[in-house]
Amino acid sequence: MPTKIEKDSLTGRETTGHEWDGIKELNNPLPRWWLYVFYGTIAWSLVWFVLYPSWPWIDGYFEGVLGRQERQVLDSRMAQAQAAQAQYLDAVAAASPAEILEEPQLLTFALAGGEAAFADNCAPCHGLGGAGQAQYPVLADDDWIWGGTLDAIRQTIAYGIRNEHPQSRFSEMPAYGAMNILGREEIVDVANHVLTLSGSEPPDPAAADRGAAIYEAQCSACHGADGGGMTDLGAPALNDQIWLYGGTLPEIVAQISQPRQGAMPAWAPRLDDTMIDMLTVYVHTRGGGE
Amino acid sequence: MPDSNLERTVQSTQVETEDVLSRSEQKTHSLFAGRVKVYPQKIKGTVRRWKWATLVVLLAIYYLAPWIRWDRGPDAPDQAILVDIPGRRLYFFFIEIWPQEVYFLTALLVLAALGLFLVTALFGRVWCGFTCPQTVWTDLFMWVERLIEGDRNQRMKLDRAPLSLEKVAKKGAKHAVWLVIALLTGGAWIMYFQDAPRFVVAFFTGQSGAGAYFFVGLFTATTYLLAGWAREQVCTYMCPWPRFQAALLDEDSLVVTYEGWRGEPRGKLKKNPDWSARGDCIECKKCVAVCPTGIDIRDGIQLECIGCGLCIDACNSVMEKIGRPRNLITWDSENNQKARAEGRPTRLRLLRARSLAYVAVLLVIVGITGVGLAGRSSLDVNVTHDRNPLFVTLSDGAIRNGYEVRILNKTREDRDYALTVEGLQDARFMAIGVTDDFVDQLVLAAPADGVAAYQVYVTVPRDRVTQQQTDVRFVIEDLASGETDGQNEVFRGP
Numbered sequence: 001m002p003t004k005i006e007k008d009s010l011t012g013r014e015t016t017g018h019e020w021d022g023i024k025e026l027n028n029p030l031p032r033w034w035l036y037v038f039y040g041t042i043a044w045s046l047v048w049f050v051l052y053p054s055w056p057w058i059d060g061y062f063e064g065v066l067g068r069q070e071r072q073v074l075d076s077r078m079a080q081a082q083a084a085q086a087q088y089l090d091a092v093a094a095a096s097p098a099e100i101l102e103e104p105q106l107l108t109f110a111l112a113g114g115e116a117a118f119a120d121n122c123a124p125c126h127g128l129g130g131a132g133q134a135q136y137p138v139l140a141d142d143d144w145i146w147g148g149t150l151d152a153i154r155q156t157i158a159y160g161i162r163n164e165h166p167q168s169r170f171s172e173m174p175a176y177g178a179m180n181i182l183g184r185e186e187i188v189d190v191a192n193h194v195l196t197l198s199g200s201e202p203p204d205p206a207a208a209d210r211g212a213a214i215y216e217a218q219c220s221a222c223h224g225a226d227g228g229g230m231t232d233l234g235a236p237a238l239n240d241q242i243w244l245y246g247g248t249l250p251e252i253v254a255q256i257s258q259p260r261q262g263a264m265p266a267w268a269p270r271l272d273d274t275m276i277d278m279l280t281v282y283v284h285t286r287g288g289g290e
Numbered sequence: 291m292p293d294s295n296l297e298r299t300v301q302s303t304q305v306e307t308e309d310v311l312s313r314s315e316q317k318t319h320s321l322f323a324g325r326v327k328v329y330p331q332k333i334k335g336t337v338r339r340w341k342w343a344t345l346v347v348l349l350a351i352y353y354l355a356p357w358i359r360w361d362r363g364p365d366a367p368d369q370a371i372l373v374d375i376p377g378r379r380l381y382f383f384f385i386e387i388w389p390q391e392v393y394f395l396t397a398l399l400v401l402a403a404l405g406l407f408l409v410t411a412l413f414g415r416v417w418c419g420f421t422c423p424q425t426v427w428t429d430l431f432m433w434v435e436r437l438i439e440g441d442r443n444q445r446m447k448l449d450r451a452p453l454s455l456e457k458v459a460k461k462g463a464k465h466a467v468w469l470v471i472a473l474l475t476g477g478a479w480i481m482y483f484q485d486a487p488r489f490v491v492a493f494f495t496g497q498s499g500a501g502a503y504f505f506v507g508l509f510t511a512t513t514y515l516l517a518g519w520a521r522e523q524v525c526t527y528m529c530p531w532p533r534f535q536a537a538l539l540d541e542d543s544l545v546v547t548y549e550g551w552r553g554e555p556r557g558k559l560k561k562n563p564d565w566s567a568r569g570d571c572i573e574c575k576k577c578v579a580v581c582p583t584g585i586d587i588r589d590g591i592q593l594e595c596i597g598c599g600l601c602i603d604a605c606n607s608v609m610e611k612i613g614r615p616r617n618l619i620t621w622d623s624e625n626n627q628k629a630r631a632e633g634r635p636t637r638l639r640l641l642r643a644r645s646l647a648y649v650a651v652l653l654v655i656v657g658i659t660g661v662g663l664a665g666r667s668s669l670d671v672n673v674t675h676d677r678n679p680l681f682v683t684l685s686d687g688a689i690r691n692g693y694e695v696r697i698l699n700k701t702r703e704d705r706d707y708a709l710t711v712e713g714l715q716d717a718r719f720m721a722i723g724v725t726d727d728f729v730d731q732l733v734l735a736a737p738a739d740g741v742a743a744y745q746v747y748v749t750v751p752r753d754r755v756t757q758q759q760t761d762v763r764f765v766i767e768d769l770a771s772g773e774t775d776g777q778n779e780v781f782r783g784p
Contacts, residue, residue, distance in 0.1 A: 032324050033325065128677070241683060
């Protein structure tokens with residue numbers, strides 16, 4: 001607290017009385033309108049406190065005279081967004097997946113919706129973008145266990161595979177090893193033969209020759225004479241470069257001995273038809289749709 | 291008769307004087323002070339003429355520029371200067387800026403700042419005194435006030451007078467004219483953002499959007515308040531510019547200067563003055579009377595002096611009357627003033643390190659911006675590799691990568707573009723919505739003045755993929771004009 005009010009010689013105005021390294025400050029009075037504007041902001045804030053949610057109580061909070069709640073604002077904005085979406089959603093609902101593919105605007109909307117739904121529902125198993133992971137099929141490639149047409153994809157999504165839904169897809173590959181249908185050496189022979197179907201060099205060509213007969217007897221009924229697979233039965237193609245459970249000899253032997261068979265939930269009970277249509281279109285356009 | 295023994299006793303006792311000031315001895319230093327109203331007087335002169343000319347030119351540009359037309363084709367706005375926020379474009383005659391090119395606007399602002407620094411370093415606070423919008427509109431409003439209420443003395447008398455029909459009429463008329471000017475100002479501002487003819491019609495028929503009415507109202511209110519009521523309070527208390535002027539001026543900058551070595555010692559004019567024994571300043575206070583911020587330039591350069599130079603005209607008019615040399619107050623530099631006081635020759639040092647440095651930086655940025663604008667293409671491509679999956683193995687073992695390709699068509703016609711990828715052998719392409727099969731070359735369309743996004747798949751036979759990551763380049767070519775643009779990306783494999 002300065003005891004002496006000093007006057008600056010140059011301007012004749014008072015200083016604050018303090019000095020920092022030889023620098024002193026003038027103490028000019030602020031204009032009164034500045035003070036009134038400050039009072040105005042205080043008054044404004046009081047009005048604000050009354051009109052809008054402001055003070056917490058012990059078991060709640062003062063909701064403001066206007067009763068505005070951010071949750072309600074969010075709800076109304078969501079409703080607005082959905083109303084804006086409605087024209088596109090209705091158009092997608094009215095069209096079949098095949099028609100959606102033809103119409104660019106609908107396609108853009110459906111792909112966006114499908115991408116969002118896919119990330120929430122399908123990506124945990126099938127990976128984002130349908131990239132797949134160990135033992136979950138890659139949806140972005142052109143190899144389909146149960147068929148890659150729009151109808152086939154839709155059915156798979158809606159009813160799933162090997163679940164409790166009455167319309168779920170179902171098939172079962174016998175456990176040739178575990179149920180002792182084939183002996184260990186026979187399985188190895190067949191595995192070698194299977195490798196030749198995709199044009200690879202089997203480790204044991206002699207075994208592969210022996211395995212051909214076993215394949216024709218045991219496997220060709222489902223997997224096809226040339227290993228082309230049968231999508232009605234969910235029997236994978238054995239003559240391509242895509243192996244869900246591994247393409248090395250030990251892995252093929254293991255799969256023949258005790259086959260792993262994937263299960264997929266039915267989505268029809270959980271997602272509405274429009275969403276499943278959008279997912280169908282999305283999966284189909286990941287590059288491998290038929 | 292004083293008791294000398296007692297006196298001696300008192301005087302010999304040591305009593306210290308306390309270092310304290312009583313409350314009544316302390317000058318009242320109230321924290322707040324009421325505003326002292328400034329009544330600038332009318333003055334004629336060279337500086338005043340320059341100020342009027344600047345005001346007319348600047349206001350003409352501000353009010354008339356939105357009305358200039360520029361034909362860009364049937365679907366495009368035909369206003370020369372337009373900030374089209376819904377359409378995400380900025381138009382300036384033949385220049386058209388997309389949102390991602392907002393850095394041109396940044397460059398413009400940087401150039402404006404550098405230009406201001408240069409002009410201030412050379413000529414002092416000419417921005418504040420001649421071209422600042424606050425000064426221009428306050429000057430205009432003061433002119434209206436002078437027209438309706440009269441010059442300084444008449445205005446002061448009117449303010450002191452009790453309420454009467456004449457007072458109400460004059461004040462009412464003044465505020466009405468002010469509000470009309472403010473409304474035109476607010477409206478003109480909006481016309482930079484909306485097509486001017488259409489906006490004017492819509493505004494007065496009640497069809498403009500709520501936003502337009504709000505902003506016109508806001509700018510009307512702020513113009514009216516700042517130019518009508520706040521005036522010099524803006525310069526003194528609200529604007530940051532005066533407070534760093536000190537950093538922009540040096541001893542060679544031309545500033546409004548009172549030649550104290552000539553004017554002092556000042557004194558009232560008496561009969562037959564001996565000019566060798568007294569200064570030229572006759573304490574007429576005309577310089578204070580005409581000052582729009584109400585300061586005394588004889589105190590020197592100060593924060594409140596906006597460098598308008600009206601005091602120069604005022605003093606010169608008086609100097610002429612009393613037959614003394616002009617320019618007792620003048621535009622001059624500190625160095626020159628010292629030289630004049632000592633009788634040495636003076637120099638106008640415009641080319642000095644500071645100004646040359648500003649000019650150099652200015653030229654560099656003008657150059658960069660110019661090159662940037664001139665080299666602006668009408669075509670741009672952005673390619674983003676899919677995050678998931680990184681790559682896909684197809685049935686025949688081929689490796690496929692997915693990309694989102696965005697084509698920015700900045701021309702005003704629908705165009706087709708050929709897409710090729712350099713750096714891959716035997717690559718084939720597919721795009722959703724364009725083709726279902728893999729083809730050797732894709733042709734993608736983009737709408738006029740728009741963006742088209744495509745999901746593109748690139749497939750390469752397994753034996754042609756030799757690395758985990760191959761550098762490639764996507765190139766699109768405008769089939770109509772041959773213009774190309776490209777972007778580097780990668781192709782991933784196992």
